[in-house]
Amino acid sequence: MVLLSMTGLGGCGQSVERFGGPTMGSSYTVQFVPANNVPDAAKLKAEVDAILADLDQQFSTYRDDSIVSRFNALPAGSCMALPADMLKLWRFGEALAQQSDGAFDLTVEPLMNLWGFGPQSRREQVPDAAALERERARVGHRHLRLEDGRLCKSVDTQLDFDSIVAGYAVDKVSTRLAALGLKNFLVEITGELKAVGHKPDGTSWRVALEVPSGERERQVERSVAVDGFGLSTSGDYRNYFEEGGQRYSHTFDPRSGMPVRHALAAVTVADAQALRADGLSTLLMVLGPEEGYTFAERNGLAAFFIVRQGEGFSTRATSRFEELFPVPE
Structure with a gap:
């Protein structure tokens, strides 16, 4: 859920170009100021779509074939080698969990499903006490550990990166656009955003x-x-x-x-x-x-x-x- 919107873009005429599309169950938008020796919008869109498709294949809990879904399907006591992107986000999430004494946690998906907000939800409802205790036993960053480069689970816990993956996508897309020569752009992915530089009028x-x-x-x-x-x-x-x-x-x-x-x-x-x-x-x-x-x-x-x-x-x-x-x- 976001409470952000772009404002003040009027008056830029055709000098600001835009493209976007669906991603992560929502959408993304890129606005940029064209420049010499920079790829056109179609080529930029292809670059962005490739980044987002790769992240979706890793992090989508709505896809049975995603890497995170494969990890979540493993039983207690299992370990799995994860790609660099996923390990980076797990380490970041673990740091936030420790810094906040567990207020932030990447393993809350069983609770999301139980209450009706997750990818395996049936309906929104207040669960009974027994069901709540059962799912709480599966939640907690303490149940995960890194061992010889593999992530291991001590209980049947599940990872959900929805609280950070969109922001990470914004960073990856922004870095790629800058590498392609763009100096003035705004990237928005499912409401998370980053702005760099200025509009054509200098504001x-x-x-x-x-x-x-x-x-x-x-x-x-x-x-x-x-x-x-x-x-x-x-x-x-x-x-x-x-x-x-x-x-x-x-x-x-x-x-x-x-x-x-x-x-x-x-x-x-x-x-x-x-x-x-x-x-x-x-x-x-x-x-x-x-x-x-x-x-x-x-x-x-x-x-x-x-x-x-x-x-x-x-x-x-x-x-x-x-x-x-x-x-x-």
């Missing part, structure tokens, strides 16, 4: 941070100029269900096995690496408005929090976010 790419103005409508809360940063927003106001008068979010606290219950509606993180922004926005969303803000300030993160307050919302930014994206006078 910055601008991104709107939005809040819901109605039950499922949105309004711009703040617009930020972005150059060289990835932006990621995690939130719960669009992906949830209600049962017995209680709202259940798709964001889970791996430590309890339950959907988060705090008042944080969304949090945006900016970082030079879209991968880090993606993972950290999920982590802060799990921690909530108080613990998350404290974590972000302590670690010097650029984060923007949108918190439910009665029938409306309040916002709060970390000092690093205000430093990078000051409000215009």
